[in-house]
Amino acid sequence: MIAPPLRSLVRDAIDRAWARAVASGALPEPPADASRPAVAVERPADPSHGDFASNLAMRLARPYRMAPLAIASALAAELAREAADSPEATPIAEAEVAAPGFLNLRLADHTLEAAIAGALAEPDAWGQVAAIRARSVNVEFVSANPTGPLHIGNARGAFVGDLLCRVLEAGGQRVTREYYFNDSGGQIRNLGASVAALRRGEPVPDDGYKGEYVADLVGELPERVWAEATASGADTDGIVGHWAAGRVREGIERSLAALSVRFDVWTSEASLHDEGWVDRAVERLRERGHVYEQDGAIWFRSTDFGDDKDRVIIRSNGEPTYFAADIGYVTEKFGRGFDHLIYVWGADHHGTVARVRNAAQAMGYDPEAVQMLLYSWVRFVRDGVEVSMSKRAGDFITLDELLSEIGVDSARWFFASRSVNTGIDFDIELAKKQSNENPVYYVQYAHARIASIVRKAAEAGLAPASDVIGWLADAPEAALARAVARFPEVIEDAVAAEETHGITAYAIELATTFHGFYRDARVVDPQAPERSAARLALAGATRITLAKALGLLGISAPESM
RNA sequence: GCGCCCGUAGCUCAGUGGAUAGAGCGUCAGGUUGCGGACCUGAAGGUCGUGGGUUCGAGUCCCGCCGGGCGCGCCA
Numbered sequence: 001m002i003a004p005p006l007r008s009l010v011r012d013a014i015d016r017a018w019a020r021a022v023a024s025g026a027l028p029e030p031p032a033d034a035s036r037p038a039v040a041v042e043r044p045a046d047p048s049h050g051d052f053a054s055n056l057a058m059r060l061a062r063p064y065r066m067a068p069l070a071i072a073s074a075l076a077a078e079l080a081r082e083a084a085d086s087p088e089a090t091p092i093a094e095a096e097v098a099a100p101g102f103l104n105l106r107l108a109d110h111t112l113e114a115a116i117a118g119a120l121a122e123p124d125a126w127g128q129v130a131a132i133r134a135r136s137v138n139v140e141f142v143s144a145n146p147t148g149p150l151h152i153g154n155a156r157g158a159f160v161g162d163l164l165c166r167v168l169e170a171g172g173q174r175v176t177r178e179y180y181f182n183d184s185g186g187q188i189r190n191l192g193a194s195v196a197a198l199r200r201g202e203p204v205p206d207d208g209y210k211g212e213y214v215a216d217l218v219g220e221l222p223e224r225v226w227a228e229a230t231a232s233g234a235d236t237d238g239i240v241g242h243w244a245a246g247r248v249r250e251g252i253e254r255s256l257a258a259l260s261v262r263f264d265v266w267t268s269e270a271s272l273h274d275e276g277w278v279d280r281a282v283e284r285l286r287e288r289g290h291v292y293e294q295d296g297a298i299w300f301r302s303t304d305f306g307d308d309k310d311r312v313i314i315r316s317n318g319e320p321t322y323f324a325a326d327i328g329y330v331t332e333k334f335g336r337g338f339d340h341l342i343y344v345w346g347a348d349h350h351g352t353v354a355r356v357r358n359a360a361q362a363m364g365y366d367p368e369a370v371q372m373l374l375y376s377w378v379r380f381v382r383d384g385v386e387v388s389m390s391k392r393a394g395d396f397i398t399l400d401e402l403l404s405e406i407g408v409d410s411a412r413w414f415f416a417s418r419s420v421n422t423g424i425d426f427d428i429e430l431a432k433k434q435s436n437e438n439p440v441y442y443v444q445y446a447h448a449r450i451a452s453i454v455r456k457a458a459e460a461g462l463a464p465a466s467d468v469i470g471w472l473a474d475a476p477e478a479a480l481a482r483a484v485a486r487f488p489e490v491i492e493d494a495v496a497a498e499e500t501h502g503i504t505a506y507a508i509e510l511a512t513t514f515h516g517f518y519r520d521a522r523v524v525d526p527q528a529p530e531r532s533a534a535r536l537a538l539a540g541a542t543r544i545t546l547a548k549a550l551g552l553l554g555i556s557a558p559e560s561m
Numbered sequence: 562g563c564g565c566c567c568g569u570a571g572c573u574c575a576g577u578g579g580a581u582a583g584a585g586c587g588u589c590a591g592g593u594u595g596c597g598g599a600c601c602u603g604a605a606g607g608u609c610g611u612g613g614g615u616u617c618g619a620g621u622c623c624c625g626c627c628g629g630g631c632g633c634g635c636c637a
Contacts, residue, residue: 040577042577042579044579044580045576045579045580045581045582045583046580046581049580053579053580055578055579058579058617058618061617062617068617098580099580100579100580100617100618101617102579102580145637182637185637186636186637187637295635296635297635299635308563308564308633309633311635312634312635313635314635315635316635317635319635321634321635321636321637322636322637346631347565347566347630347631347632348630348631348632349631349632350564350565350566350631350632351564351565351631351632351633352632353565374565374566376566376567376630376631377630377631379630414573417573417574417575417585418573418574418575419574419575421566421567422566422567422574423566423567423629423630423631424573424574425573434573434586436599437585437586437587438585438586439584439585439586441599442585442599442600444599445597445599445600446600448597448599449596449597449599449600452596452597453596453597456596456597457596460596493577496577497577501574501575502575504575505575505576505583505584508584508585509584512584515600515601516601518596518597518600518601519600519601519602522595522596523596524595524596525595525596532596560597561597561599
């Protein structure tokens with residue numbers, strides 16, 4: 001069973017108080033129209049203001065034409081009455097009014113006790129939130145073409161996409177993780193030409209691929225493939241390139257697996273053409289009157305949808321553009337039954353966002369069902385100088401190399417703790433150096449420390465209690481219980497915003513609170529077995545919560561470190 | 562030129578229109594004859610790029626300006 005976040009319980013309590021205040025005549029009938037404000041509660045920055053605060057009275061001042069403090073007083077009186085008459089029925093113990101009209105609320109101990117007991121009784125359900133959108137989503141990310149191994153320029157897309165999928169799943173959505181690649185065409189032929197040249201003992205062509213991995217491919221090139229490629233009349237570059245692309249793709253898959261990033265579906269651009277998706281999409285646009293011919297090319301009249309110019313979909317030489325494949329892919333994805341498509345793109349692709357959504361709309365799909373998540377670009381610098389990440393020039397740092405230096409958990413945390421639309425300067429040397437100082441270790445340390453305490457307790461014959469009822473009177477316990485009980489709200493916010501940095505910030509806060517608790521409250525104490533049992537229970541709930549937070553980010557929660 | 566994103570502590574970054582703007586790292590000063598010192602306590606450090614506007618209230622919303630990034634192909 002999913003326990004609702006405390007925030008929701010508090011909101012409901014205020015709603016009840018409001019309704020009773022109206023019924024008793026203390027407050028007027030609320031406005032029925034849009035000027036009726038929704039009850040909003042927040043966690044105040046200053047703990048002395050209580051566990052929750054609401055600005056409802058200030059929002060009601062204008063429609064009620066009353067002083068905010070008077071409204072707040074009426075609401076507080078009803079909240080206090082409920083707390084006095086039926087304390088078990090309300091999450092709130094105290095309600096205070098503060099200028100200029102805040103309603104400051106303090107949670108009852110039984111509310112916190114119930115939350116802790118819930119986490120301990122059903123760890124799997126702890127932190128789960130009600131599905132906000134029960135839809136089927138396709139998330140396409142990374143999608144680097146198989147012309148070379150993934151490099152650190154692909155890292156952000158991989159982690160951002162993976163984290164997005166995890167957050168969507170936490171929100172109850174069905175997610176398909178998709179990788180789109182092009183293993184035909186000029187780039188692949190070029191890769192093949194580079195491999196073939198080295199195989200013959202010739203230098204790589206000027207416009208070929210120069211990375212070390214090309215030489216590795218030559219070493220792995222089977223004689224059978226080479227013989228086939230060099231047979232008379234054979235398309236040498238194409239055949240070698242096709243083999244090389246497959247080989248590179250296997251490597252990409254391994255690299256991603258090392259990042260704990262998995263994909264459900266790999267779709268090749270060629271298959272979209274071969275299976276007729278592109279042709280059908282163009283036809284669909286034509287039927288709807290959004291296509292015309294000019295200068296021998298076929299154009300999509302995107303200006304009808306607000307674009308500043310129309311776009312070519314079939315070139316005058318008969319070849320479809322990349323955009324044509326995009327359009328075909330949209331129909332192919334929707335054809336598989338998805339309710340929603342998300343593209344995870346680098347911000348440098350923002351110019352194509354409107355184009356693809358316009359095409360979707362032109363084909364009769366809801367453009368709102370086509371969403372692009374743009375992440376800001378990462379500038380790679382070394383000694384303060386920007387370095388280019390060029391596969392063709394062979395000047396890049398592979399993802400595998402980066403990971404061997406800084407570790408998956410550290411890298412995941414790095415990207416999870418930053419908003420997608422802030423640009424990042426990534427100094428490789430600095431990243432290595434700072435890896436040891438990554439806050440992820442601070443959080444993991446708290447988890448390992450609790451695991452150690454539990455082991456120690458077991459040696460002393462102490463077991464955790466199943467709840468902490470009656471033990472939250474003291475400050476260390478109360479502070480830790482409050483921090484743990486907030487967890488479902490953090491997940492709810494992360495799901496709503498489709499962001500993860502709230503989770504990392506919370507994890508640090510919870511770890512900090514635990515370390516303070518550890519300092520002030522001795523957990524393993526055979527002289528006080530009942531108190532030890534309660535503190536072990538609280539520590540256990542903390543451990544579950546830390547593991548859940550880390551797990552949602554794909555980060556390990558070690559028992560020792 | 563047009564469009565999108567960004568500008569918050571020395572650095573890297575948080576901050577659903579709310580109260581005295583926060584965290585990590587770094588710097589400085591302290592702390593353990595007890596369960597993990599990868600820990601804890603404290604200090605210094607901010608005209609939230611800038612000028613207007615909206616609001617009871619603006620780091621947050623709107624407009625201008627300054628600075629930075631990116632995009633504006635019958636490339637992919």
